[in-house]
Amino acid sequence: MREYILKSDEDLMSLLKCDDAGALETLFERYYSQLCKFTSIYLNDYSKAEELIADLFIKLWDKRATIDVKSLKNYLFVSARNTALNEINRVKLDTSRLDDHEESLLISDERLNPFELMSSRESYKEIIDLIHQLPERQKEVLLMSRLEMFEKSTISEVLGITIRTVETLLYQAVKNLRTLISRPNQSSTF
């Protein structure tokens, strides 16, 4: 098990094809937490994300004989994204989020600028609520850019856009957020 940690994704894939469950476990250790975080960007629900990602690994095991991908990492994240988007279409779980959002607007109306509440947990929550108001692509890129070991090149491959676009989206996201935060009432002017 120990030496598996040093193996590349490709080597682990070959071992997986030989029914090696240790290879699956190594891949699981390598990507599980990142994939769950990644999926939660779409679902905003960690336990649902964990459930879907566990299923994703089960699917990887079941399809191990036939699977043929260039980059396993990209395959995992693209699959996670598709699963998450399907899940959103299946259940409209947006209602809870709208409630949160309304709450945050109420707070903002009392002129509590989140930047003034330095570093308090609540102000992070308010900013996160505002992040959910961003156009989908900006939100995706901003949050993905904060995942560990998730380079701009990975974002560009998973979302199928150029690195330049990733950078532009990130820049727009931060710029829009600054506007949203200082003038919360003009929230729909992108």
Added chain:
Amino acid sequence: MDKHYYKLIEDFTQKNISSEDLADLMLWVDQSRENQQTFREVVKIYEAADSFFDAPLKQQQSWAKIQQRTNNQEPEEFSSVKTRSFNRWMLIAAAIIVIFSVSITYFQLQNQKTKTATVFHEIYNPKGQKRLVTMPDGSNIYLNGDSRIKYLESYDKGKRIVYLEGEAFFDVQHRPGQPFVVYSGKVATSVLGTSFNVNAYKDADKVKITVKTGKVGVVFSQGKTKHVTYLLPNEQLSVLNNGVSIRKANVDADEIDSWRIYKIVFYDQLLSEIMRVIEREYDVDITFKNQALKHIKLTTKFDKCSVIQLMDMIAQLSNSKYSIYGKKITIY
């Protein structure tokens, strides 16, 4: 606002900013209040985005669920042949076995978990000794007495991180894209390739960073805000442990690592501080009978002296006397 600085602030919050970019960013932040405001706001946004991922995960449960599948290699073939012969009791028995094996694998997993947990290497160098540690990337760390470094087993993958208690001189191999970061209390010193000294003894009231060659970025936190300062050769930064004040001074860094070769240099230092160095250097205990002596400041140099030669000189300079019994020294 310039897109360029958004990018630098992002690198800064990801902790992979180069020394040159850090200098650029700091100059820009210092330029105006507006820039400072922007810097704070953008950092805050990134911190908020980071906090989105803070939730704990139930990784072990998920793996147990997956393992159920990997352990039952051929579920279809098996069931098609045997289903008919299963009666109610056998199903219950099977269920018990499944639950049992799941809990066993769960238990094994926990054991494995402790084995694969992040492994730290730790090196402690006792009082009165010096030690050279060569790191996996070829960087050299000279450890002073009563000092400890810790680093991860994965040290030379990605960012090179070393935790320091005490004093050490770092001679860092340049590696593009792999900054070398020294954490000492609230202060992080980040470089790409250079040589510098960090003095962060726990009994001292401050952390001192002195640069001999190259450029060094120092990040320290004050409450939850982070401050960045940038040092050039012969500059010394002192950060008080209470995190409230910092001081930048010009020093002669040529001598800063002289302790490596048993030279001791004191530059305008309090006698109380000097005695703490001597305690470590010679593994002795020193007490002051006359407290006023503690506040005398001295500048002096010693080259491979015995503790008696050294105490003689200090007594002469500070106009005091001392007695020595075994490892105990009293100044009066």
